[in-house]
Amino acid sequence: MRNKALEFAGRMLAERLNRDGSDWQGAVQPCSCGAPARYAGRSAKTFSTLLGPLALRRAYYHCRRCAKGFFPRDASLGLAHSSLSPGVLRVTGLTAALVSFAESSLLLAELAGVRLDAKRVERAAEALGEQIDAAERSGGEVFATQPPSAPTMYLGIDGTGVPVRSSETAGRAGKQADGSAKTREAKLVTAWTAEARHPKTGRPQRDPGSVSYCGAIESAASRDTDAAPSAFAQRVRREAERRGFPQAQRRVVLGDGALWIWSLCQEMFPGAIQIVDLWxxxxxxxxxxxxxxxxxxxxxxxxxxxxxxxxxxxxxxxxxxxxxxxxxxxxxxxxxxxxxxxxxxxRYADFRAAGLCVGSGVVESACKSIVGMRLKRSGMRWTVDGANAILGLRCCTQSDRYEDFWAHRSVAT
Ligand SMILES: [Zn+2]
Known part of the structure; x- marks a missing residue:
């Protein structure tokens, strides 16, 4: 019944769109290069949508100077440069953030009636992840900056190895017997609050729904002569600012004890309390x-x-x-x-007396759940770009920001 209903709705929608000729906007339209693009008839294309395949005939404008053209309707429906509708892309991104591309393909077919093989899931999810990454870097425009949600805000920083293809580790020192590397380090910043108290011990507990993540395989190294902070330091700053960390009454940074984490935080958040995660x-x-x-x-x-x-x-x-x-x-x-x-x-006794969370493995489990469970499964070998795209996608969904991204994306189209 569901399939019949979807098929019916899809046919209705396609007929309505194909009857509506308003995407013909005169014989000539300006191309983005400035030259005039001429109307060159209608062209049919089948799009994958949540209502099934939709065959649309759209007005086409061709620019001689660019030797290519454009479809005004595709742009207005958010279908430009893709044969996947925004709805299909959205569910594909969600499944690929959670499980492997092959498992995503299976879930999409079973739950949404969308047929995409694993390779197409991968391409679509990585392209989406790159868009999300770009949106994240652009600052407060897509993902809103919020005031601190509690008097004490926590940041955790950690890294974990991601298995990559041999081309991605060429010339890098690693932990293999011959000195080579099989992994690249993904670095993750986690932000949370811990106002809740354990019912028995009375110790601070992570507040449900307060955790956000941001991470990538990128450098945290910086030299005194560098004009700008490292890529990861900038990421930490962006996430901290989105969460209102700099404005919090009490700021706490947890790390595993690695020096690069403390020097990064010393520079960016000089007054913050530094704690080695007790775990x-x-x-x-x-x-x-x-x-x-x-x-x-x-x-x-x-x-x-x-x-x-x-x-x-x-x-x-x-x-x-x-x-x-x-x-x-x-x-x-x-x-x-x-x-x-x-x-x-x-100084765990002092920290606890001050009501601070000294690490319940929040940082450690963030690396496991965000990076490990999706990117370190058996047989996986990533490119750095591919891993970063999926990491961006996963951080976005697991930080409850996927909705924000799509709300902004649909406004933009
Ligand atoms: Zn042109």
């Missing part, structure tokens, strides 16, 4: 314990839990003392340096 700090202690007590599960657990407890309750020197007495354990030495470097960012 990462605990992970370090567990890794040391695994090396120290290799093979002894109970000992691993006892030592790691004791250190984590010391760290959480503000006994930083006790943790350092335990690490230093760990003999020639290499990991322990690295951990000492890590903790000394980040000492002020690991």
């Amino acid at each position: 990462h700090a605990h992970e370090w202690l567990w890794d040391v314990s695994k090396e120290l007590h290799a093979g002894h599960e109970a000992a691993i657990e006892a030592w790691a839990e004791a250190r984590c407890e010391e760290l959480d309750s503000g006994r930083f020197d006790a943790v350092l003392a335990a690490l230093r007495s760990a003999g020639d354990c290499k990991k322990a030495g690295e951990c000492v340096r890590y903790m000394e470097r980040n000492r002020d960012r690991m």
Whole structure:
């Protein structure tokens, strides 16, 4: 019944549009190059729409100087340069943000009756992702800048490797045995609030619906001689501004302890409180314990839990003392340096007393859910441009901004 109803509606719409000759606007129309384009009859094309395939006969204007032409109706219906209607493009973008191109193709056929093979889904989704990325870079025009939604605003920054084609890693140092790389690092900035409190522990919890993401495979490196901040630093600033982070009463930045994150934030948000995500700090202690007590599960657990407890309750020197007495354990030495470097960012007891969220793995899980679940599935090998387009698309849908993008896009056409 649904298929019949859609087919009927599609036929009605096509007939109505084909009867309406108002897209003929005289014998001559100005081309975008300035030269006159002459009317050259009607031309038929079949578009993929949510009502099924639609065969439209549209007025065509040809410009001799450009040796090509245009269809006024395509532009007015948002169909220029594509055989997919905006409706089809919108659902295609949504599925491709969530699942692989092959799975998208399956969902589109089953749920929307739209037949697009995986390759066409990929092309359409990547083109859309590039438009979204361009809209995101353009500043507050498409994605509105909001005032801070709570007195304390949080930013988390992290990176994770995305598997890429070998052509994308040529000449780059990596972690493979021969020194080559198989991945490129996608960097992600996450913004959220945590006014909610856990019913039992009373600790700050991430507010549902408050999380937004923005990320790409791009450089965060900057030298003192650079005139502009790195591409990723600019991205962090844009996301922070969209969320009203700079205006918040209290600003908190969480990171995994990597130096580039702190230097980036020191420069951009000098007064913000810097915190090493507790999840990462605990992970370090567990890794040391695994090396120290290799093979002894109970000992691993006892030592790691004791250190984590010391760290959480503000006994930083006790943790350092335990690490230093760990003999020639290499990991322990690295951990000492890590903790000394980040000492002020690991005052967890103080932070908690001040009602701050010290990291529940929000940052870590953002990398997993935004990048990992879509871009790091088995067999996937991305180009940097392809990965960035899908990452832009996914950040947009998962930040609840897809509607904003389409509202703006339809106004523009
Ligand atoms: Zn022209």
